[in-house]
Amino acid sequence: MSNKIACPLNYTMNLIGTKWKPLVLFHLIEGALRSGVLQKKVPGISNKMFTQTVRELEKDGLVVRKVFPVVPPRVEYSLTERGASLEAILRSLDTWGEEDCKDF
Helix, strand or coil, X not given: CCCCCCCHHHHHHHHHCCCCHHHHHHHXXXXXXXXXXXXXXXXXXXXXXXXXXXXXXXXXXCEEEEEECCCCCEEEEEECHHHHCCHHHHHHHHHHHHHHHHHC
């Protein structure tokens, strides 16, 4: 088998295809957010799922976590260049949802 990915859509969905990942990424498009602020922008996400989601996004190189050496600790998340490259896809999904939900 060559180095080519068998299915690019499968690859992409493995990176961002959970319930929470696209939402977290979308809210970081405009810039870095503190952990608590970001979590509040994703209604319904538990602390455990939030932590798991941002850790996976960080591991996959889509998000960077910055810890500030202050008391109490301050944590901020932002998109990497790779994460920012998903902006058009995320905005398209948002636009589609906005248009589609008008019928319901």
